[in-house]
Amino acid sequence: MVNYISKIIKHRNIVLIMTTIITLFFIYQLKSLNIIIDPDSVLPQTHPMIVTQNLIEKIFGNKVTVVIGIRPQNGTIFQKNVLQKVQNITNKIQNSPLSVRTNITSLTSKKTKNIEGNSEGMIVKPLIHKIPTKDSEFIELKKAIDNNPVYKNLIISNDEKTTLIIAEFKFPKNGFLEIKNFVEETVQPERDENIQIYLSGMAMYLGLLEKYSSRMIFLFPLSLFIIGLIHYEAFRTKQALILPLVTALLAVVWSAGLLGMMHEPxxxxxxxxxILILAIAAGHAVQILKRYYEEYSKIKNDKPNKDPREINNIAVLNSLSKVGPTMFVACSVAALGFFSLTIFELRSIRTFGIFTGAGIISALILEMTFIPALRSLLKPPGERELSREGSISIWDNATEWFYKISMFHRKSVFYFVGTLILILSLGGYWLKVDNSQKHDIGKNDQFILDDKKINEYMAGTNLFYAVIEGPTQDSIKRPDVLVAIDNLQNYLNKNENIGKTISIVEFIKKMNQSMNNNNLKYFNIPTSQDLVAQYLFLYSNSGDxxxxxxxxxxDYKRALVTAFVKTDSSLVLADLVKNVKKFVADKFPKDIKILFGGGSLSTVAINEIIVHDKILNILQIITTVFLITSLVFRSFLAGFLILVPLLxxxxxxxxxxxxxGIPLEISTSLISAMAVGIGADYGIYMSFRMREELRNSIDESTAIxxxxxxxxxxxxxxxSAVAGGFGVLMxxxxxxxxxxxxxxxxxxxxxxxxxxLTIFPSLIFTLRPKFIFEERK
Incomplete structure (x- = not known):
């Protein structure tokens, strides 16, 4: 190690030039970075519900949906100005290259048809050909809607005071914020004091996530400031303020550049x-900086007449040679902990693990090359700087208090700290695994308020899908299959969380009614498959x-049943899926398969993965920490002791x-990995330093x-710096x-x-393990 560091100092200019070149290369890669939320990256692609979701998206669309609610302040939606606004918004969306033009449903869209019969047969025409202006025209429109109950509570509320526009959009190349902004710009001219317009849907939610995630542009500099401020307060020197942040910023640039090279947004x-890389990298840099000041002061006190620049180089050499191996172990443990996230099935979490692990490795490389080279060129600390760094501060008083209670009051530490940890841990009894998109947004956010209103007035904004799959073409035209689908919908409609269901069955029942003089008693499923086929053929003659x-x-081999649900709680949806599976077990013909997935059911899939993978991930990181620390210290007891603060x-x-009441969901599930990955550093640094001081000192208490x-x-x-840096996210x-x-x-x-600083040293003093005490003077 000494020879290596000597060469770094000797060839410092080359090291600085190489670091600059590498940094410029990674800065260039940053051009590929942007913030785009890809919903597929946070979904377990092999889970049956997600496999079904992908099938639904491929065959039926229904992925990037926007829901627009329109409600007049007074009266019903049967007003010219209300329907004109519906038409204006619908037309703008249909004319946008962002939309799927054939999958837009509203009172004025081409897809919304009025099915009726006359003496000549079936008539299919747009529900609204032109905006009504006369009372008689509004009466005709109401009659048409009443005669087509499929639209009730789907695009027009039961009380006729709210109407919806449901639009599907293409998957955006430039992020969902593009869709969100387009929709907001589209509805803005239609807003006035007489109309309330509400916006919801998956596309709006994902656009909002992109918008909020972009806050990091402002939060990152603030975090940088907080971390630097804490470092300055701790050391009270400019080097302490600048150098750790230089390491941290370069580590962020290197790892972010790697992300750009991978074309991962x-x-x-x-x-x-x-922020995580910034905090971790700065933390490791501080450990070496602290040792540098100690070595410099020691050499200067022993040899006051020695040239300050020579003292500076020796201090750089000594500090890195003594702390470098410890830093290598600590960074390896942290990096491997984060790299272990690559076993997760969720691509977003795998990317997070690689990004963070790369940042830690970058910090290690920089601290072992660039920083000693740079520090050897800097002006040595003067008397004032050394005096400020060595002065007694709140950190010294706090650390000394921890030393005293751990050294002389171990039983009190075990009782008090142990009891406090136990009491707080008991709160885990109430921990719920619940993924909900609405949980991620504050309850007073306009999106949440709008979504709540739409759920209150209409069927629901959260979708539950069931795919009905037959063995051959035209299986869905079979009456026994259609009856089973109808029974499934009737069962779902009885659930308090479901506002409405829709499938091809409603349209076939309406066709049957229209072909029988619009007699309501024929609003049912025909008994003949040939008759169903004839109705569909007749519809195609005038429909689109x-x-x-x-x-x-x-091919009419597969049908989709859509249920509109008023909640996206994975707990509620998981229970719903379980009950529906029991219901359909003997209600469908044996040759028919029923698949569930898509929409809000993705949260159920994530829940199941999180429960399994999170336990596996924690065990894996703990095993990694245990094995590496046991190997380094050649003691299994060392591995167990270092795990104590992490656990x-x-x-x-x-x-x-x-x-x-914070749910265990996809975002909070990462925190245990962060805690273990970062927290292992403290015990590792403390163990190495206690062992070093005990080997060099006769008096045990002085060494400790x-x-x-x-x-x-x-x-x-x-x-404190990590806590402060991350605290800005609040x-x-x-x-x-x-x-x-x-x-x-x-x-x-x-x-x-x-x-x-409490339980860990208290255990060491009580157990007196050989890996700490065996080679004492």
Whole structure:
């Protein structure tokens, strides 16, 4: 190590030039980075419900949906100005290259047909050919809607005071914010004091996520400022302010550049990663910086007449040679912990793991090359700088207090800290695994308010799909299959969370009625498959070819049943799926398959994956930490002891989530990996420093205190800096993903560092393991 560092110092100009070249290369790669939310990246693609979802999207569309609610302040929707606004918005969406023009449903869209019969047979015509202006025309329109009950509570509310426009859009190349902005610009001219317009749907939600994720442009500099401020307060020197942040910023640029090379966009999860890398990289840099000041002061006190630049180089050499191996172990543990996320099936989480792991490795490389080369060129610290760094501060007083209680009051530490951790951990009893898109957004956000109103007035904005699949072409035209579908819809309609269901069955029943003089008693399924086929043929003579694309495939081998649900809670939906599966088990012909998936059922799939993968992931990271630390210290006991602060952080985190009602969902599931990946550093640095000081000192208490005042003190303000850096995410008003991450990671860091300074050393003093005490003087 000494020879390596000597060469770095000797060839520092080359090192600086190479670092600059590499950094410029990665800066160039940043041009490919943008914030785009890809819903597929957060879904387990092999899960049966997601496989079904992909099948639905391929055959029926129904992926990127926008729901627009229109409600007059007074009266019903049967007013000229209301219907004119519906037509204006519908036409603008249909004329947009962003939309799927054949899959737009509203009172004025071409797809919305009035099916009726006369003496000549079936008549299919647009529900609204032109906007009514006379009372008689409005009466005719009401009659047409009443005669086509499929539209009731779908695009017109039961009380006739609200109407919906449901539009499907193409998957956007430039992000969902493009769709969100287009829709808002489209409806804006139609807003006035007499009309309420509400916006919801998956496309609007994903656009909002992109908008909120872009807040990192402002939150990252603020986090940088907070971390730098804490470092300056801890050391009270300019080097402490600047150098750790230089390492951190370069590590962020390198890892973000790697993300650009991979052509992976920032999403809601890895958009926070720059702050994480910033905090971790700065934390490791602080450990070396702290040791540098100690070595410089020691050499200067021993040899006051020595040239300051020579002292500077020796201090750089000594600090890195002593802390470098420890940093290598700590970074390896953290990086492998994050790289282990690549076993997750969710692509977004795999990207997060690679991004963060690469950032930690980048920080390690920079601290072992660029920083010693740069520090050897900088002006050595002067008397004033050394005096300020060595002055007694709140950090010293806090660290000394931790030393005293751990050294002399171990039983109290075990009782008090252990009981506190246990009590907080018990909150995990109330922890719920519940994925809901609406949970991610603050309850006062306009999107949530709009969505709530649409769910109140209409059938629901959350979709539940069932695919009915037959063995051959025209299977869906079979009366026994249609009756089974009808029974399924009747069962679903009885559920309190479902506002309406729709399928091809409603249209076939309406065709049967229209071909029998519009007699209501014939609003049922024909008993003959040939008759069903004839009705569909007659419809095609006057209807449009794509009218039923959302309900059946071209071969009538598959049909889609859509249920409109008033909640997207995965707990509610999972229970619903379980009950529906029981119902359909013996209600359909044996040769018919029923598949569930798509829409809000994706949250059920995520739930199942999170429960399994999260347990696996925690065990994997714990195993990684245990094996590496056991190998490095050649002691299984070392591995167990270093796990103690990490397990405390994980259990307390889950407990706090339960106590505060924070659900375990896809965003919060990452926090345990972060806590373990970052928190292992504190115990590793403390173990190495205690062992080093005990080997170099006769007096045990003096050696332990010195380790506390060095590595322990650094752990305290590093965890504070990480907590402060992530704490800025709590300023992201209305975006619960940021708020939860900021709160929980800050808590995890503080719990981990405090456990490292209390329970961890208390256990070491009590057990006196050989890996710490065996080679004492």
């Amino acid at each position: 920032f999403d809601v999860f890895n958009a926070c990663t720059p 070819p794509g009218d039923f694309d959302s309900y059946v495939d071209n 405390a952080a994980v259990f307390v985190n889950f407990g706090i989530m339960g106590l505060f 205190k010195k380790a506390f005042m060095s590595a322990g003190k650094a752990a305290l303000f590093v965890s 300023l992201s008003y209305g975006f619960m993903i940021h708020i939860w991450m900021g709160f929980l990671i800050a808590t995890a860091m503080l719990v981990s560092s405090i456990s490292t």
